[in-house]
Amino acid sequence: MQPMTAGETSGYLRHHTRLAGRSDTLFSDDAAAFIHHTARGYPRAVGRLAVAALLATYATHKTIADETAARAAAAEVSDQ
Numbered sequence: 001m002q003p004m005t006a007g008e009t010s011g012y013l014r015h016h017t018r019l020a021g022r023s024d025t026l027f028s029d030d031a032a033a034f035i036h037h038t039a040r041g042y043p044r045a046v047g048r049l050a051v052a053a054l055l056a057t058y059a060t061h062k063t064i065a066d067e068t069a070a071r072a073a074a075a076e077v078s079d080q
Contacts, residue, residue, distance in 0.1 A: 003041030006033060012043060013050055026054065030067040038074045052076050 004012060010032045017026050027035070031053060039045035052073030053065040060069070 006036045009036035009041060009046055026065055028064055028066045031065045031070040034067050034070040048077055049073050
């Protein structure tokens, strides 16, 4: 399987957000770009980082995952 492009990664995040019943934006553009870069576009890695970024966002009482949350997610996922 070929990795996704940055645009496909953003679409993937939006699609899974909608599947979860949310229509609002949960990932900032810089978070989506960081997740794409870190996951190298591979869907499973994108998913793992996205979930960890949402947890980091919740822990800081924010409503949108930003690059700071994505970086915290990358550090968390790399420790596992």
